[in-house]
Amino acid sequence: MKILDLTHYISEDMPVYPGTEGPKFSPANSYEVDGFRETLVTLYTHTGTHMDPPAHLFPNRTTLDQFPISQFVGRALVIHCSDLREGQSITMDYILPYKDKALQAEFLLFHTGWSQYWGTEQYFGEYPCIDHEVADFLINSRKKGIGLDTIGLDPIVDINLTLHKKLFRDSEIVVIENLMNLHLLGDELFTFCALPLKHKDADGSPIRAIALLDE
Template identity: 65%
Template sequence: MNIIDLTHTISENMPVYPGTERPKLEVASTYKQNGFKETLLTMFSHTGTHMDSPAHLFFQGTTLDSFSSKQFVGKGLVIDCSDLRHGEKITMKYIEAVKEKVEKAEFILFHTGWDKYWNTSSYFGEYPYISEEITEYLLNSSKKGVGLDVIGIDPISDENLTIHKKLLSKNNIVIIENLTNLDKVGDDLFTFCALPLKFKNSDGAPVRAIAILDDNKQNFNLI
């Protein structure tokens, strides 16, 4: 079994959505003074590799803590669209190219390669984003979730969050943003886990996202 970490590390200097404060990691207790180390974490719920719930945009939307834990684990498929240029749409041709596998998947993850810009100003640029046709496909396909290796599922210029609203208003699908290492997963189905921090009335939360690949080995390879 091969386990691939798809999660960016939270740090004080990490990229955050424009207008959001960066997280703070303050040492609250020390080995010398207290005999142990403890860190006070202060951050917004949509920091780093994170998950959006319907409650992110809608008052009556489902919160992450209301979901069954089954919502966060399932068959995943990475779709390679890293050939796209800045600001181009991910169209249905990428779905159609692997349609048989897509039908079996519960989570669709789009690999744009944008994670290479993490910790640079380019990360907030014109990244690829999903088209209206893919949004409609997701709404009608009963998937558990959709994820990308970019900072938002909408283009950075869309302050109305059009795609977010379409997906989250009519479905209990979740959105995972700021994934990384999707290029290491391959093009076969795998077990995807994205477990959000569980807090009351959570509109979103950081996740530890991993891919579990069955390579017929008895040991674990950690990446």
């Protein structure tokens, strides 16, 4: 079995969504004083490679801790669409050639190639986004989740978060943002694990996302 890491490092100088404070790492205990090292970490629940549940936008909807653990593991397929230019949409034309596999997959991960801009201003630019037909496909095929190598599901200028709301209003789905290394995955199904922190009333959480490939 081959295991690939799909997760960005968390650091104080990492990209964060506009208007959000970056994480802070403060020494809490030291070898010299306490005999051990411990660090106080302060960060938002939607920092780095992270997961959104329906409760991120809608009160009384599902929080991450209310999902069964099975929600976060399943068969996945990468949809490669890195040929798209800035501002273009990910349409069903990218899914239809792999429709049988896409229907079998519990997660669809979209490789736009945007992770190459991680740490630059361009990462916050006009990255490709799914269109409403793709959103409908995710809803109707009852996917566990969608993953992207961009900072958001919606365009950066859409403060209404239209696509988030469409997916979360009635569906038990999670949205995973800021993935990396999707270019290393082919066009076959694989096992995907995206495990959030286990805390109460979770509106989101950083995750460790990995791909498990059969060799």
